[in-house]
Every structure is written in structure tokens, then in C-alpha cells.
Amino acid sequence: MGYNQIHWLCRIGFLIKREIGMYRRFINLLFILAITAALAPTGKTAAADINTPSPASSTVSAALGPDQFPAGYNPLTGQSVENPELLALPPALISVSNFPVTARPQAGLSFSPYVFEMYIGHGMTRFLAMFYGDYPHADVTQSNQDTTAQLYTIGPIRSGRLPYEHVRTLFSGFLVMAGASSEVGSQIGPSATVFGSDSDNINSAMIDVTKVQQIAEARASTKKTFNLTGNxxxxxxxxxxxxxxxLWVFYNYLNQVDWAYDAASGAYLRSQDKANGDGKFYPATDRITGEQLAFENVIVLFAKHNVLNKAGSLIDIDLLYTESKAYLFRDGQVYPIRWNTKNGAYEKETGKLRPMRFTDAEGNPFPLKPGSTWVEVVDISTGFSELEDGVWKARFYNPK
Known part of the structure; x- marks a missing residue:
């Protein structure tokens, strides 16, 4: 084969690889538009209540929300779910460890519609992972777990923190945690406590997926309807x-995160250092799937942090009845947006809360990409800048 032939074959291969990501997004959009045409209503129809799943949906459009979603669609992802009955169960918000590094890889994060990463003091962060509308699938093999007794668990689970209650309130859910200090426990609402299986292993507190669903079902039987629309x-x-x-998120010299956009999947892939000072990033994976964490939306959310003790370990974050700036990363682009938990028309009319809403500067809903969302919660003092073309950095500073 001649040089010119090889050259053109390589060129064609490169172009095919480059266009795959665009092709997949194009097919997804065509699919949504096809549904729109097929299900176009002949007259006005009432929106289905997401808490009472129905096999029939009303109208589906390319843009979903913020206030109405077709039956069987998760208002926290903008996507349909396999089992609409799960949408009637309140969200489980699970405190998942990120430190020590032996807690990694965590189990279950890739199934969360929302993960909030929050600062807990001394340079460390912890995850509040939400499970709603879907749970880790029973047909998924946990490649990094050795025995069947460990299959389909979420964790490692750690203690509760004050900001968890604000998020729980906004999402009308319940917390799952490994206890809490007296200062925190007295402020926490509906919750379940998980205990470790080994007193010598700080990472041994896990919860079985079936147990999470059982708790959600028990809560659903006693709780009034909830509304998770708004975005x-x-x-x-x-x-x-x-x-x-x-996106490079610098919480601390020994706690740094890298999000890299993957055009093929249309999502941002998470990597993290190993808290050893080597300056390297390593893929953050899910213990259940063995795959790197991929989120369609990554949001850097600015909120005031309040340190409540001298040790710097008791921190609250202003997340209720307020608003501030944020940056949304989606589709290889970044957008300045706002987040808002103040009472809007719905809240004033019903007296109920809904999840935080993401808007443009004028207060109009700003579209998230259908899929999952990771929220990096940072203090208002955090620096945010573009280091070079397409590379952004959020530099966290310890709150005072």
C-alpha cells in the first residue's frame, strides 16, 4: 500500500472518530423529535403528576420542564426511567465518604441523578449522593467486589453534616448516614443510620440497595406528595x-479534582488525585460498574460557608431561601448561571419547597443537559478563571 493511501486512510479514521460524538448527540435529538411528532396532542392536556406514574404520557418535546414532565420521566434528569413506580418514592440522600482515600472507589455514584460534593473541613470533601427513580441495577456485576454477599451495596457511608439537611429539605427526601455529632444530629430531619461491619475499618459502613428501597417505601407510605420539578x-x-x-477544582493541595469532557459520551469524566502530593490525576470509578464516573452536567455552585467551631470541622452552608452565582459545564461549554432557592410562585402558592432552580441572569430557566448532575459546592471566596483556552480552574479557599 502506497504512502498516499495510508495517509488518506489515517485521515478518514481521524475524521470518523471526531464525528462520532456529534453523530450520537444528533441521533438522540432526532429520537426526541420523533417522539414529539408521534405524540403531539390534539388539544390541551393536563400534565401528569410525577408522584402518580402512569403508563401513558401526554406530550414530549425537545425541551422538558421546568414545571411539567411526561409520565415516566425523572424531573431530576429529564430522562425516562425503566420503572415509573420508583418515581413515587422519595429521594434517598446518602452520605458517601471521599476521605480517607481508602474509601475509593465508592460504590453507586454513577447511578445518582445528583451528587453534591461539599467541604467538611481540613481540606476534605464528602459526597451527598442522591438516589431517585433508579437504583444500582441487579444485573450489574460489581467487578471490584469479591463475594456475592457484597453485591449491590452503596457507600462507604459516613456521618451526617449540617448542609445535608438543607439539601434534604429542598428535595423532600430522607438521609442515610453513619450517625452524626450531637450538634448535627439535633438539626437533621428524617434519616436512617447505618453501622459499620468492622470497628477497625472506617470504610465498612455500606447499605444494600434493597434496604434503601425499603426505607423509601416506608417513607412514601407516611409522607405527603412531593414535587421535584423546577428545572x-x-x-x-x-x-x-x-x-x-x-475543569480543575482545587479544594486543597491534597484534594484536587479534574473533569475532562468526553465528546464520545457527551459527559464529563471525573479524575482525582490520591492525596499524596504527586500532582497526578487518576480516574475516579464506580465500584459497582468499574467504569469512570461520567456526568452530563457539572456545576460549580457558589454559596457562603460558615465555620461554627474553632476546630474548623463544623461547617454550615447557606443553601436555603437564597441565591447566588454558578457555572454550568455541559457539552464541552461553560455558562455563567444562577441558582435559586427563594420562594417563587409555586412555593408561595403551595407552601412547599422544590429543588434548587438553575436560571440565567434574568431568572429564566437555563437548560441542563438530560442526564446526571454533579455539583461542586464552593465558598463565595473561591476563585474562578480560565487558565488557557478551554481549561478552567475553581480555586477553593478555606472559609473563615
Whole structure:
């Protein structure tokens, strides 16, 4: 084979690889538009209550929400679910360890519609992982677990923190944690406590998926209906963004995160250091699937942190009845947005809360990409800048 033939074959291969990501997003959009045409209503129809799943949906459009979603669609992802009955169960919000590093890889994070990463003091962060509308699937093999007795568990689970209660309130859910200090426990609402199986292993507190669902079912039988709408989802890439191939989140010299956009999957892939000072990032994987964590939306959310003790370990975050700035990373672009938990028309009319809403500067809903969302919660003093074309950095500073 001649040089020119080899050259053109390589060139064609490169072009195919480059276009795969765009092709997949195009097919997804065509699919949504096809559903729209097929299900176009002949007249006005009432939106289905997401808490009373129905096999029939009303209308589906390319953009979903913020206030109405078709039956069988998760208002926290903008996507349909395999089992609509699970949408009637309240969200489980599970405190998942990130330190010590022996807690990694964690189990179950890739199944969360929302994960909130929060600062807990001394340079460390912890995850509040939400499970709603879906649980780790029973047909998934936990490749990194050795025995069947350990299959389909979520964790490792650690103690509760004050900001957890604010998120729980907004999402009308219940907490799962490995206890809490007296200062925190007295402020926590509905919750379940998980105990470790080995007193010598700080990472031994896990919870079985079936147990999470049982707790949710028990809560559903005693709790009034809830509403998790409020945000808009659209597969179409919004205008006005700036290139954002990478996001570097610097919490501490020994706690750094890298999010890299993967055009093939249309999601951001998470990597993290090993708290050893080597300056390297390693793929953050899910213990259940063995795959790298991938989230369609990554949000850097600015909120005031309040340190309540001298040790710097008791921290609250202003998340209720307020608003502030944020940055949304989706589709390889970054957008300046706002987040808001103040009472809007719905809250004033019903007296109920809904999840935090993401808007533009004028208060109009800003579309998230259908899929899962990871929220990096940072203090208002955090620096945010573009280091070079497409590379952004959020530099966290210890709150005072």
C-alpha cells in the first residue's frame, strides 16, 4: 500500500472518530423529535403528576420542564426511567465518604441523578449522593467486589453534616448516614443510620440497595406528595457558552479534582488525585460498574460557608431561601448561571419547597443537559478563571 493511501486512510479514521460524538448527540435529538411528532396532542392536556406514574404520557418535546414532565420521566434528569413506580418514592440522600482515600472507589455514584460534593473541613470533601427513580441495577456485576454477599451495596457511608439537611429539605427526601455529632444530629430531619461491619475499618459502613428501597417505601407510605420539578432539560446545546474541555477544582493541595469532557459520551469524566502530593490525576470509578464516573452536567455552585467551631470541622452552608452565582459545564461549554432557592410562585402558592432552580441572569430557566448532575459546592471566596483556552480552574479557599 502506497504512502498516499495510508495517509488518506489515517485521515478518514481521524475524521470518523471526531464525528462520532456529534453523530450520537444528533441521533438522540432526532429520537426526541420523533417522539414529539408521534405524540403531539390534539388539544390541551393536563400534565401528569410525577408522584402518580402512569403508563401513558401526554406530550414530549425537545425541551422538558421546568414545571411539567411526561409520565415516566425523572424531573431530576429529564430522562425516562425503566420503572415509573420508583418515581413515587422519595429521594434517598446518602452520605458517601471521599476521605480517607481508602474509601475509593465508592460504590453507586454513577447511578445518582445528583451528587453534591461539599467541604467538611481540613481540606476534605464528602459526597451527598442522591438516589431517585433508579437504583444500582441487579444485573450489574460489581467487578471490584469479591463475594456475592457484597453485591449491590452503596457507600462507604459516613456521618451526617449540617448542609445535608438543607439539601434534604429542598428535595423532600430522607438521609442515610453513619450517625452524626450531637450538634448535627439535633438539626437533621428524617434519616436512617447505618453501622459499620468492622470497628477497625472506617470504610465498612455500606447499605444494600434493597434496604434503601425499603426505607423509601416506608417513607412514601407516611409522607405527603412531593414535587421535584423546577428545572429545564434540553439536549440542544445552548448558545453563548465558552469552550470548556476541562475543569480543575482545587479544594486543597491534597484534594484536587479534574473533569475532562468526553465528546464520545457527551459527559464529563471525573479524575482525582490520591492525596499524596504527586500532582497526578487518576480516574475516579464506580465500584459497582468499574467504569469512570461520567456526568452530563457539572456545576460549580457558589454559596457562603460558615465555620461554627474553632476546630474548623463544623461547617454550615447557606443553601436555603437564597441565591447566588454558578457555572454550568455541559457539552464541552461553560455558562455563567444562577441558582435559586427563594420562594417563587409555586412555593408561595403551595407552601412547599422544590429543588434548587438553575436560571440565567434574568431568572429564566437555563437548560441542563438530560442526564446526571454533579455539583461542586464552593465558598463565595473561591476563585474562578480560565487558565488557557478551554481549561478552567475553581480555586477553593478555606472559609473563615
Amino acid at each position: 429545564m432539560y434540553d439536549a440542544a446545546v445552548p448558545a453563548g457558552g465558552k469552550e470548556a474541555d476541562r
